[in-house]
Amino acid sequence: MARTSIHLHRLLRNASIICVGVLRSLTHTQQSKKASPMSENLPNKAVFQSYIWTCAKYDFSPYEKRIIYRLIEFAQRWLEGIKIKDHMHKIEPSDCGVNITMPVASILRDEDDHNYAKAKAAFTSLSKKGAEYEDDKIWFYTAIIEHPKIEKGTGIATFHVYDPIWRAALDFTKGFKKYELITAMKFKSVYAMRFYELMSGQTQPLFVSLEGSDGLRERFCLQGKYERVNDFKRYVIDAAKKELDESSPYSFVAKEEKEGK
Incomplete structure (x- = not known):
């Protein structure tokens, strides 16, 4: 071939x-x-994405990808020491990672999501996917997120991120990509998102x-x-x-x- x-x-x-x-x-x-x-x-703030995420091998839907974008945004704010003061956005450390709280609307493209169908599908699908790592000394596999929950009355989503995934979002030793968050979030195609990140x-x-x-x-x-x-x-x-x-x-x-x- x-x-x-x-x-x-x-x-x-x-x-x-x-x-x-x-x-x-x-x-x-x-x-x-x-x-x-x-x-x-719109405020099109720049985010710094670890090259680990840029070069990773994965098959995400656009909605799953937007969850990852928000995760990376939260990790950057954590790294910069920016305190999130409102009840709709939270980063809470746990014994084995962090708990994230954010509005469901933050993964949508200014669209209606009747009964949170799109959000529920994205969170469910992403919670069934994981990350694998192997070197000369260790091998491990971990879920990317777990225990997603949506409070229907408020439209608030919470989920847990295991420590290896959180650390990967904070690891810039392999380099990084800087891109405009709003631009990345409004693409419909995962391929557009990934080419945008690469370039x-x-x-x-x-x-x-x-x-x-x-x-x-x-x-x-x-x-x-x-x-x-x-x-x-x-x-x-x-x-x-x-x-x-x-x-x-x-x-x-x-x-x-x-x-x-």
């Missing part, structure tokens, strides 16, 4: 994103855009393989799907580009290249 790899970088204007592949590759060009009126009217703040070329253990296919958990490069480009890369065109201050284009070109 032909192998594809992607070389990404971000500049202020007309940045070339050159893909260097073993057999064939994709070339991306980043395009600057003006911020949308929505972004001008945000990028000033040097970033090489990301399509195939292999650290490639985009495994990061996005798309093994066995979109095996043809054209299909991967259509359903993943082009889908992400469409949303970045509409909602992000920058976007990109892509084309396929043969090896040696």
Whole structure:
């Protein structure tokens, strides 16, 4: 099977994103855009995301991803020593992690959620997923969140985060990505979210393989799907580009290249 790899970088204007592949590759060009009126009217604060999360391999729904975004936001406020004073947002240490309290509305896209159906599905699904770690000395697996609860009268959600997940949100030893939270939260596609994270703040070329253990296919958990490069480009890369065109201050284009070109 032909192998594809992607070389990404971000500049202020007309940045070339050159893909260097073993057999064939994709070339991306980043395009600057003006911020949308929505972004001008909302406080679009920057968050710092550990590269552990940026490069992690997972298959989340957009609503699960927004729970993670809020978790990362809470972790940053915790790290900065910012006290959350209102009853709708809380970080409470436990014996084995932290308990998070936040409004259900904070994971929605200005949409109605009748009887909290979307929120309940997202919290339930995410609570069934976990994180695995292994090195020369240890192996462990832990749930990402547990015991999610929604108070229907107030629209407040609470859930528990185990210590390894919380520490991963605070671990910047592998590097970090800085991005605008409101921009990230309003994407509909998980692929748009992940490409936005990868390119945000990028000033040097970033090489990301399509195939292999650290490639985009495994990061996005798309093994066995979109095996043809054209299909991967259509359903993943082009889908992400469409949303970045509409909602992000920058976007990109892509084309396929043969090896040696």
